[in-house]
Amino acid sequence: MSNMNLYSRGDKLFVIVNMVLIAIFMLSTLYPFIYIASLSLSTGFEARAGNVVLTPVGFTLEAYKQVLSEPQFWTSYKNTFIYTIFGTLMSLAFIIPGAYALSRPQLYGRRFWNLTVAFTMWFNAGLIPFFLNMRDLGLLDSYFGIIIGFAVNGFNIILLRNFFEAIPQSFEEAARMDGANEFQVLWKVYMPLSKPAIATVALFCIVSRWNGFFWAMVLLQDEDKIPLQVYLRHVIVELSDDEEFANSLLTSAYSFETVSAAIIVCSIIPILLIYPFLQKYFSKGILLGGVKE
Amino acid sequence: MTAGTSKLISRQKPTRLARITQHLKREWQLYLMLLPTVIWLLVFLYKPMYGLQIAFKDYSVFRGVAGSPWIGFEHFHILFENDQFLRALKNTVIMSAYGLLFGFPIPILLALMFNEVLNQFFKKTAQTIVYLPHFISSVIIAGIVITSFSPSAGIVNTILGWFGVDSIYFLTKPEWFRPIFIGTGIWQEAGFQSIVYLAAIAGVSPTLYESAVVDGANRWQMMWKITIPSIMTTIIIMLIIRIGNILEISFEMIILLYQPATYETADVVNTFIYRQGLQGGQYDFAAAAGLFNAVVAFILVMTANTISKRYSRTSLW
Incomplete structure (x- = not known):
């Protein structure tokens, strides 16, 4: 359809509204990732107080230090x-x-x-x-x-x-x-x-x-053999219920929330690195896989 | 059997055997290539099907699958009097139905919207972003959900706070589980699911649009009169397939997000099986629930396949 050059005024409005709607969808897809990334870079105190909305508050790498030293x-x-x-x-x-x-x-x-x-x-x-x-x-x-x-x-x-x-x-x-x-x-x-x-x-x-x-x-029961996702579940899902543990982790520099966010960021990175390849091949793949008999 | 026919068979046998031997001598490599896959399927997928018999047995770990005594349909009788199972069955259907109602139209809308974008850079960027969540693991998505909805620091409660709403511990509230679960599913998959419809749209003949332009149609009219009717077959096939898969719910995500306080609305058949069997050790009873689930799912999927094949003569999946 890109080879058409004639647009009425109504068409222009249509195209603009359409782009705005897509932009909204795009931003709502992106926002949770931005939020988590900002959380991981904020201080524990600010994160706990719920002051992180879009950008890091009181920038610190303390949460990453905690994650990477484990x-x-x-x-x-x-x-x-x-x-x-x-x-x-x-x-x-x-x-x-x-x-x-x-x-x-x-x-x-x-x-x-x-x-x-x-x-x-x-x-x-x-x-x-x-x-x-x-x-x-x-x-x-x-x-x-x-x-x-x-x-x-x-x-x-x-x-x-x-x-x-x-x-x-x-x-x-x-x-x-x-x-x-x-x-x-x-x-x-x-x-x-x-x-x-x-x-x-x-x-x-x-x-x-x-x-x-x-x-x-x-x-897998043996902690030496568990993959990242199981470890992630242990930290983020199971410990999130444990208020006492969350409080024990709270210092002014990092908190349970910022540490969780930092682990999430660390485990998304490899997927982001191969994402260009994924996007190239996946859409072809799902269309190729039709079951023919 | 008369002497004549048995003679005939005995005379045929060696020729048939000889033919197979000759075929194998020539093509043995193909069978060697197929062998690992076939063995794997037998060991890891077909042998468990044999193990399904414990659904009709009083299974004991020491006696094993074959040695445990048969008890007929007893597990199934107990199952259909078990309130938790019936609740799980109801929740599965309700959550799938809501997921279908809200989740099915969005990928179609997205595909139609993408198709109307003329700026290729904008289109590519938007697609790159909305496909992304599909590739993120359910644990990470659950982590994002738990963090965002957390009562102390979560962004959702922060925003509610701006409007003077008291903090809500969403993930402990049964009435909030389904909206959160279904919303998460849409956020994660809607973009990626639009690929199928985009492919269908790409297959629409450009001459249709060209003649519509000559007739003075605007883009809105072309979308309704050309694009949507052209992809209707795909839409209907996808709908049939989704209905056929109504028992397939992403229970991994539920295991990550639910807790005893929300079982009432969150517990589905597979999470029930997981708790009873893998956590509680009632293998035979849980296997019975699994067998029921698998048989109903199989019937639904096969019916859906047959209908969609009849509808299109080429089933998509």
Whole structure:
């Protein structure tokens, strides 16, 4: 629609009202982040008194000093990196070959295998049987349990399979002539052609790993193994009810509120750093993932 | 079976077997590629489905899934007389319905609004910002909510204070839980959900707009007469899918935000299962609640899929 040049006066008003409404929506999306960032940079006294509205009041980095001097913060940060990196690599190791095999027309029982994958998207056994299964497999309280237990996801397989299926067979003919086997065709022909789709799947994995908290909370008891999100929950959600603790933390320099805000800022930063990539690939990804049968 | 047919079968068997062997000899690599995924699905998703049988058993940790004695539908009888479960079921449906009522139109409006923006820089910036909350974890969002609504220092009470309203401890008030939860969900997801509609709008033929301009239509008229009718199929499909997913509520967020004081309005089926099973150790009873939830959800989703497929012949998800 951008190629139109003729506007009536009514159109101009329409465009302006529209921009104002979008601006309002934009600002209400941004405001909570600005508020938290300002809170984290304010003094505990001002934060407690409710004087922080838009910008930091009595600028101080004391809350960040508190957060960064806590060993458990670093332990859980490190753990999140471990779960995110190895979890994503593990997922790709399963998903790429699996999706490729499912995309091949000569695969025997292809409909059945596809249904086996798709069914897990519509029906799952639920929290309790999944938990008991992890326990029976001896995967409680283990790095490996978290990494392997969430490696495969039906949606990601189908997304990649759809992408592989859309690649014309003619691309692989030259490789086939040279006597390439399936692994070589996947590696040399399909993977280079599917970089955007693989990047999308990898980013889906990274975000869900980085943000995942529920199963980590349920499956991990050992504080040395918990990821950042579980630590965050412990500090922000559980301790927020504890008035006595909040008061004990209150000094003129920092308070429970400013420390919470500082932890929130520290854990958002990595997501913001990869956000340009996320935005580029995610919107394509969700549209690619349509289940075709 | 006559001698003739059995002879025929026995003669067919080796050829079929030979065909499969030959196929495997040629294509074994494909099956090797598929194998890890299939094993993973069996071990981590299908085996728990087998474990669902504890919903009909008096499960004991020592006897295991297979060894525990069957008790039929007893857990289900208790479940449907359990006030907490019925309350959770009611809350799930109510919260999903409110979420749908308030949350469904907003992404459509946003997409229509984005489409009317001519300044590409403004459009890109706005999209970048409104998509962002989707990528933030529920723990952080909950942390932002808890901090903002805190009775002592939260911004919401600060603003209310300007108008002389006494400080309210929102997260302990049952009547405030649903608005806060649903509002948070809209704040987090509305922007990102608009992508689907933007894609649908991008698919509308430009010639329609061109001929409308020739006919002297203004932008408002074009939006109502061209854009909205063109994306109606997408809107209806999304609506059907959302209704099909009515039992799927983001219980992670609820676990983070609710507390005993707000269970009355906040407790949903999955949080009930979490408390009874994972925190309380009543695995069999909680599994029964989970099975009920999963079966109803499956029926709803499949029905929604079938309807939307019939409607569009290409289901989106």
